[in-house]
Amino acid sequence: VLSNDIVTELKEIVGSDNITTEDAALQSGSKDCYYFSPVLTPELDGKYADVIIKPANKHELKAIIKTAVANGIPITPRGGGTGNYGQGVPMSGGIMINTKRMNQSIEITAEHAAVECGMSLWHVEKAARSQGGELKMFPSTITTSSAAGFITGGSGGIGSIHSGLLAEPGNILSATIMTIEPEPQELVLDTPKKLKKVLHNCGLTAFVTEVDFALSPKTDWHQYVISFDTLEQAVTAAEQLAYDDDLYKRLCSVLEWPIPSYFKPLVKRDACPDGKSAVFLITDLTPELVAPYIEKINGTLSYHLAPGADDVRGFQIYDFTWNHTTLWAMKADESLTYLQEIHESEGLLEKLKQVKAKFNDDVSIHLEFLKTGGIVRPGGLSVVKFKSKEQLFSIIDYFESIGIRVSSPHTHYIDYDVRWYNPDFIPAKQEWDPNSLLNPGHFKALEESA
Numbered sequence: 100v101l102s103n104d105i106v107t108e109l110k111e112i113v114g115s116d117n118i119t120t121e122d123a124a125l126q127s128g129s130k131d132c133y134y135f136s137p138v139l140t141p142e143l144d145g146k147y148a149d150v151i152i153k154p155a156n157k158h159e160l161k162a163i164i165k166t167a168v169a170n171g172i173p174i175t176p177r178g179g180g181t182g183n184y185g186q187g188v189p190m191s192g193g194i195m196i197n198t199k200r201m202n203q204s205i206e207i208t209a210e211h212a213a214v215e216c217g218m219s220l221w222h223v224e225k226a227a228r229s230q231g232g233e234l235k236m237f238p239s240t241i242t243t244s245s246a247a248g249f250i251t252g253g254s255g256g257i258g259s260i261h262s263g264l265l266a267e268p269g270n271i272l273s274a275t276i277m278t279i280e281p282e283p284q285e286l287v288l289d290t291p292k293k294l295k296k297v298l299h300n301c302g303l304t305a306f307v308t309e310v311d312f313a314l315s316p317k318t319d320w321h322q323y324v325i326s327f328d329t330l331e332q333a334v335t336a337a338e339q340l341a342y343d344d345d346l347y348k349r350l351c352s353v354l355e356w357p358i359p360s361y362f363k364p365l366v367k368r369d370a371c372p373d374g375k376s377a378v379f380l381i382t383d384l385t386p387e388l389v390a391p392y393i394e395k396i397n398g399t400l401s402y403h404l405a406p407g408a409d410d411v412r413g414f415q416i417y418d419f420t421w422n423h424t425t426l427w428a429m430k431a432d433e434s435l436t437y438l439q440e441i442h443e444s445e446g447l448l449e450k451l452k453q454v455k456a457k458f459n460d461d462v463s464i465h466l467e468f469l470k471t472g473g474i475v476r477p478g479g480l481s482v483v484k485f486k487s488k489e490q491l492f493s494i495i496d497y498f499e500s501i502g503i504r505v506s507s508p509h510t511h512y513i514d515y516d517v518r519w520y521n522p523d524f525i526p527a528k529q530e531w532d533p534n535s536l537l538n539p540g541h542f543k544a545l546e547e548s549a
């Protein structure tokens with residue numbers, strides 16, 4: 100618990116409307132979406148910040164960091180709170196800095212969008228489209244995710260099949276950071292090598308204050324649901340679409356039945372026929388132009404959503420993809436959870452058949468095709484029936500034993516099983532956060548050496 104003097108000092112920085120020490124607000128405002136994991140839930144429940152504070156600008160942020168460093172108080176940055184590995188949970192209490200008010204655009208043209216850390220990606224996308232550009236990729240949480248929360252907490256999303264993941268050189272042009280030192284410094288990271296020290300590391304090395312996103316030219320996207328009798332047909336069809344370089348796409352997902360049955364708004368619109376596995380495709384092709392592709396892959400078009408997402412948000416097919424698939428599955432059946440896999444393109448179907456033969460309905464296949472190192476490959480977010488921690492980890496072991504790599508989403512340590520390990524993280528943290536005050540408790544190597 101922080102002393103009254105510290106709380107008063109913080110209040111003077113942001114004004115009393117922008118700080119809270121109320122129990123209910125601390126409890127709800129300290130959680131992220133770790134409840135997606137039945138393993139993390141008991142581990143992280145009950146970990147709360149002592150105070151939540153909302154600075155309006157870098158000047159206020161700097162004053163908060165100075166107070167925290169002078170008094171040895173941990174700091175946890177918070178954007179939209181949609182991270183789902185508990186990596187934004189304040190493990191040692193302290194100050195949670197919510198960036199909601201740092202939400203201004205700095206410069207947005209057709210080529211790039213430079214914004215403050217707390218700007219929601221939906222607003223970035225809207226502003227970019229008004230200038231003739233659009234985000235190269237965004238997570239399915241686009242409406243709630245913040246710019247900095249995405250680049251530090253996320254990995255990629257809708258658009259990654261064409262543009263690659265966040266860390267692909269050229270996707271993020273720069274990130275401005277503030278160090279956690281007695282006199283915080285502002286540094287601009289504007290090369291792939293420098294950016295690697297903050298991307299996808301859950302904000303463990305520095306506080307990101309601004310992000311500059313490279314944009315793609317604005318495109319009129321058509322969203323399609325294509326149905327198939329079997330999983331095998333859906334996977335084969337998706338492979339043909341995903342690997343066809345002439346087909347410009349923003350999304351290509353495979354959803355094994357019964358996953359489409361969990362998407363209630365789509366079911367209501369007759370978009371997900373009973374018993375059928377589905378491919379979700381977002382492309383610039385109109386229904387007339389996409390028809391030959393669908394015929395070639397022996398699919399049935401079950402739903403089409405025409406462009407217009409830039410006018411009003413409304414309902415989008417991508418709202419059911421990436422980790423939103425898991426969200427809808429958990430809404431339908433709370434015993435469901437998920438994995439995150441990296442597949443090899445070669446022999447995909449054979450591996451999936453092995454998984455199905457071994458686990459049957461306990462594992463339902465969900466694939467998202469994405470590009471890494473310039474090559475399109477299948478990523479997986481299998482939906483798994485949770486029975487026990489041991490059963491879940493034995494499924495992971497089996498996947499690994501047949502050559503499917505799993506980045507377990509059931510740990511909050513970013514270096515556990517070296518899933519996101521990057522040798523640049525620890526030296527960067529030591530340089531920019533020498534007292535380890537920023538978001539402590541999520542780096543296993545540092546916990547063990549303390």
Ligand SMILES: Cc1cc2nc3c(=O)[nH]c(=O)nc-3n(C[C@H](O)[C@H](O)[C@H](O)COP(=O)(O)OP(=O)(O)OC[C@H]3O[C@@H](n4cnc5c(N)ncnc54)[C@H](O)[C@@H]3O)c2cc1C
Nearest residue numbers: 178179180181182238239245248252253254302307421422
């Ligand atoms: C339903 C659902 C769907 C999802 N889909 C995707 C997806 O498609 N692709 C994907 O990549 N991820 C996805 N995610 C994970 C998550 O939504 C993304 O990582 C998201 O972009 C995080 O943004 P946020 O603003 O909510 O971050 P938060 O949850 O607020 O923060 C995430 C991490 O970043 C840190 N952080 C936040 N702001 C800063 C800052 N200014 N400086 C330094 N560190 C900071 C936090 O401390 C935390 O560790 C999904 C999650 C859910 C629940």
